Amino acid sequence: MTHKIPLSFASILYDRMQPLASGEIQPSGIDLNFLTLNHPRDIFDRMAGGKEFDASELSLSEYICRYAAGHRDFVAIPVFPSRAFRHSFIAVNSNSVKKPSDLSGKKIGVQLYTMTAAVWIRSVLQQHGVDLSTIQWVQGSMESGESHGKPSAMPLTKPINIEQNKSGKSLSQLLEEGEIDATIGADLPHCLGKAAHVKRMFPDFKEVEKAYYKETGIFPIMHTVVIRAELCEKYPWLATSLYNALNDSKDVARARMRFLDCLRYMLPWLAQELDEIDEVFSGDPFVYGVDSNRKTLEALIEALHEQAMIKEKLSIEELFVSPRGQNWKVGWGTTEVSR
Incomplete structure (x- = not known):
């Protein structure tokens, strides 16, 4: 039997997290314990203050400020589960x-x-x-x-x-x-x-x-996903596995959102909303990865510097671990199989 690494992961139960939380999407090599919390502040305080979880979503500004201050106890992967215009x-x-x-x-x-x-x-x-x-x-x-x-x-x-x-x-x-x-x-x-x-x-x-x-071209990012650094040091493949699973989970959620035979969400004009999203964003508004979000990340770093939250501007590459490529896919349908 293949041994899997137990990993606790705390997050809001966003639609893009649902397939991961239900176990439909399973990160390779990880026995995931998905912990659903109802307020992000609770997650942030418990993770940053007490390291209660192996991985979690975390305020992006809080992570960057911690990193700039010399705290390297977390490794961030370029996953951004929460975004919002403000x-x-x-x-x-x-x-x-x-x-x-x-x-x-x-x-x-x-x-x-x-x-x-x-x-x-x-x-x-x-x-x-x-x-x-x-x-x-x-x-x-x-x-x-x-x-x-x-x-x-x-x-x-x-x-x-x-x-x-x-x-x-x-x-x-x-x-x-x-x-x-x-x-x-x-x-x-x-x-x-x-x-x-x-x-x-x-x-x-x-x-x-x-x-x-x-x-x-900025859709503001609110949260990222972090993993405790000692786990990434012990299991170098861990960040890529979780990154791929989070991408797969979002892909499933996006496909299901667009199934309009019966509305998954309580939005009477969901079809119109989807048309507008396509018109404005020309793709996935919640795209993950560094390159696709470079402009937004650079704008946030600039703002953090101007607003006295970080002393020096940081490079994006040093803030996020680089996943070693997204999984190859086989199969068809809305729930592709990773290998």
């Missing part, structure tokens, strides 16, 4: 903010200054004329008066005007009551849609995000 995640007090540049000199709530979503949003704000050096950042949970998880964030490379929210109120409450002028992050405040003066900065965000992609 223009729609800027909520403002419309009494004081009419256009993006009005945010200069204002107080903005952010769940965590170092979270990837916030990095991308600050980059967007900067492109719209916001002077980030004038912002007073208020850091805390969007829906409670506590902190956003228990992150193991690296020290910033220069002073940034950040205060921890100690008001006992959530960022959503502070925005609703006019104590801050906006919120950014991976979540929207609950007061949006309830308080008349709280609105999205970009109400037509879909068109704005499509224009952003057309201009830049």
Whole structure:
């Protein structure tokens, strides 16, 4: 009997992870224990803070900052399970903010200054004329008066005007009551849609995000996948095996999403959405690999440097292990067999 290496892997159960989680796709040489968690912050804190898993998804900015600070305890493979445009995640007090540049000199709530979503949003704000050096950042949970998880964030490379929210109120409450002028992050405040003066900065965000992609070619990456470094040292083939399995799992999910005889997702106009995706992206929006994502990765590294999160710009090649080629395939249908 062939011996398989036991490997625990923690992730959100995305559609692109489902075939891997169910065991339909099996990474070669690995006995995978897929651990489904429901919030990424929980995964990040447990992996970065306690190394509770052999592998997991991880905040891309958190991984890059750890690497830049000299922490080489994780090896990243160029798999990006979470991506999202973030223009729609800027909520403002419309009494004081009419256009993006009005945010200069204002107080903005952010769940965590170092979270990837916030990095991308600050980059967007900067492109719209916001002077980030004038912002007073208020850091805390969007829906409670506590902190956003228990992150193991690296020290910033220069002073940034950040205060921890100690008001006992959530960022959503502070925005609703006019104590801050906006919120950014991976979540929207609950007061949006309830308080008349709280609105999205970009109400037509879909068109704005499509224009952003057309201009830049960037579909922002949020998370990557990491493996504990000592396992990759002991089993040099491990990263390639997991990379291939994650690609195969995504391929199966994409094929099933496009089976429209009966809708797999609760989206009445899924066919129209798929047509629009094809028109905008001309391929797989969630493509893995370094070369296909070079422009996006370079933009994130540039933003991390500008926003005082890394001292020096890193090369992409040193951040990710290079998989030794994707598996050859045999067979037909939506679930090809790897060899």
